[in-house]
Amino acid sequence: MREIITSLRRTPYQTLTVFLVLFFTLFLSLSLFVVLSFAGGFLSYLETRPQVTVYFQTKTPENNIFKIRDELSLSGKTLSIKYISQKEAFQIYKELNKDNPLLLEMISSDIFPPSLEIYAKKPIYLPEIAEYLKKQGDIDEVQYQKDVVNQLLSLTNVLRKTGIIFFSYLILMSVVILTTTTLFKIVLKKDEIELLRLLGATKSYIRRPYINEGLFMGTTAAILSFVVLISITLYFYPFLKSYLGDIPNLYIEFSSFKLTVWPLNPVFLALTFVLSLVFGCSIAVFSSLLATRKYLEV
Secondary structure, three states: OHHHHHHHHHOHHHHHHHHHHHHHHHHHHHHHHHHHHHHHHHHHHHHOOOOEEEEEOOOOOHHHHHHHHHHHHHOOOEEEEEEEOHHHHHHHHHHHOOOOHHHHOOOOHHHOOOEEEEEEOOHHHHHHHHHHHHOOOOEEEEEEOHHHHHHHHHHHHHHHHHHHHHHHHHHHHHHHHHHHHHHHHHHHOHHHHHHHHHOOOOHHHHHHHHHHHHHHHHHHHHHHHHHHHHHHHHHOHHHHHHHOOOOOOEEEEEOOEEEEEEOOOHHHHHHHHHHHHHHHHHHHHHHHHHHHHHHHOO
């Protein structure tokens, strides 16, 4: 450790350059990861909301409604279907208008239509579900916000593509700058390296100090970027809590594994830190190997 610090102090400007590049790269990458995680969780949450609501005529027998519900369930395209009876609709209306008694006078449950709130497994199933419902009898209205669903799908694709492009740019920029800076540091120690080679030092022995420096810089930048990001997140936590207060949880899904993003939890924070650490050290070590390999093969 002492040798690493001494080596870094010999080239303070290059050390500062490497640290700042790593710090901002990791900070922006972590910020992008957190934003995309929240966006992905929020989009997953919206995708499971009832984008299709069907209202039946007030005199429709419950058996007819249950038959349609069962047929949709057997189609394999719905996540869940919630039946709201006339009495339940009336209770919802009373709860929403409890502060305005005039709206509750002369109102009974008979005027409220029964309905089904349909939660689709995937947004692409929603048009098919809506078309199926429109062909059924005893239907009073089918509410299907087609534009909202299409915008939701478009936003998901844009976020994913933008994230990949931005992340690739950060990696390329970081590797180029770190490799160039490391090459400059190697040139400053050209005579010392030539002497070591004459004495029989192996390439791995010559590379080791630069790799150790890269690991140290990557670890330090990862820790600091994580601390700064968490501090900013905790500062805005009250705002996030008020904005997402009605949402029980947000999660992103990897195959069969679900990672809870909101509320903030130790697993998500630990994963964020590990990704930052691995990413920072990988960039620093790869750049050091690239620079030393280019010099030692000359």
